[in-house]
Amino acid sequence: MVSLLEFQAKDMLRVAGIPVPDGTLVRTADDPALGRRMGGVCKAQVAAKNRAASGGIRFADDAASVVAEVAALLSADIAGHRAAAVLVENRLPIAQEWFVSIITDPWGSGLVLQVSDAGGSGVEDRLSGGARHELSFTPSAPPSADSIMVTFGWSGPDVEQIARLCADLCRVALARDLLLLEVNPLAITREGAAVVVDAHVTVDDAAEFRQEWVNSLNGDLDLVHVGRAWRRRYGGDFKVVDAEGQAAILNTGAGAGMLVMDELARRGIHAYNFSDIRAGSPHLRRERFDAAADLICSGNEVGVVIVNIHAGITDLRTLREDLEHVIGRFGAADLPTVVRLQGPYSEGTGAALAGLPGVVIEPRLEYAIDKICELLGVTA
Incomplete structure (x- = not known):
């Protein structure tokens, strides 16, 4: 699944006829488009909820x-994220x-609509x-406003x-293969208009082949979802989970990777990354290994690598x-490597x-964890 940034979600809703605030997306504080904004709400575009509490929304x-608020947001750390863009919108009454x-x-075999007037x-x-x-x-019977x-x-x-708006949102969720469409808040203005002020959208990545519009978002999505970008580029999975982690993992199999991470955590060791390098797939294998080694060798606190290959057949x-x-690359970087191999001809x-x-x-x-x-000099 892939979560959209706010401006992407609102663009999708706007095309579907859902009311959203008038906004301007900028990526630099000197964007000429800011000159047309006489004030408003400046919102950092990061994949994080509750941005207001993290300083990601400014008035x-x-x-x-x-201009000042946009510059501040583009250089700020927002809940562990750096904004690549800021959305400036009209401030609604x-x-x-x-x-x-x-x-x-x-x-079940469908979806659930949840609504509250306490947004x-x-x-x-x-x-x-x-x-x-x-x-x-x-999916075959979306609700109507009357129902x-x-x-x-x-x-x-x-x-x-x-x-009426809830019924329209249900149809959008079905048409766009969304796993989640959350609107908070859906504002009622003093003039009585209903407007989507903020939206969180998650698309089913297994259905992306039906949703060509998602491909047009890949540039921004790759910046936010590095693991997705990795998978699209190399056909494997690699994600840094703790930039200060001490042990890096070059691993095959998602379940095996999580097991290694759990065993490290049980011994008080932070894993630098999660990976499913898909060693059994020869296409781009050397490129996958090299790209993984680049990230592992760039880890500031990485002191050891575990190569955990369960080869199956x-x-x-x-x-x-x-x-x-790849192990030679770790050696050149003075990173000791513990190798655990399972499968035909592992010995x-x-x-x-x-x-x-x-x-x-x-x-x-x-024993590999030992x-x-x-x-690392960690005692049990």
């Missing part, structure tokens, strides 16, 4: 303030804030017990426009040259690798 009362969420139902900042605490109104529906009104027991023109002899190459391949500088061969995971602790 400006005039043109000079807009909000009278009421609603919460609307459409999410796939993991226990806005801090909604997670207010709705900790669940939204007041819920409606399940299937929403009846199900929720609503009446009157004030909530009728909320029901793959003949490990076919990996020998690539493994020698012979391990023996061949054992002669490389700084390499320890250990087929048992518990060796990592020893190399």
Whole structure:
């Protein structure tokens, strides 16, 4: 799954006819478009919720303030993220804030619409017990405004426009293969208009082949979702999970990677990364290994690497040259390497690798973790 940035989500909603605030996206503080903004709300475009609490949303009362706030946001750390862009929107006169969420139902065969009139900042605490109104529906029968009104027991023109907008959002979620479409807040202005002030959208990446519009977002999405960019480029998975992690992992199999991370954590060691290098797939294998080595060698606190290859039915002899190459790179960077191989011809391949500088061969995971602790000077 891939989460969109706010401006991408709003562009998608705008095209679908959903009301969103007028906004200007800028990537530099000297963008000429800022000169047309006499104030407004400046919002850092980062993949993080609750940006307001992290300083990612700022208000400006005039043109000079807009420029200053945009410059500050582009250089700030927002909940561990650096913004590549800032969205500057008109400041709305909000009278009421609603919460609307459409999410796939993991226990059913459809989706769930959740609605509350207690939206806005801090909604997670207010709705900790669940939204007041819920409606399940299937892709073949999305709810209408009338059915929403009846199900929720609503009446009157004030909530009728909320029901219409909820029905439209349900259709967008289905048409765009969304796993999540969350609007918070859905604002009712003093003039009585309903406007999507903020939106969080997650697209089903397994359905991207049906959603060509997602491809046009790849430039920005690759900056935000580095793991997705890696997968698109190399056909494997690599994600830095702790920039200060001491142990790097070159691994095959998502489950095996998580097991190694858990075992390291149990011994008080922070893993630098998660990886599923897909060693059994020969296409771009050397490139994958080199790209992984580049990231591992750039880790400031990485002191050891574990190469954990569970080859399944793959003949490990076919990996020998690539493994020698990448382990040689770790050796050149003075990174000791613990190698754990499982699969056909693992013993012979391990023996061949054992002669490389700084390499320890250990087929048992518990003992491999013991060796990592020893190399890092970590006591049990």
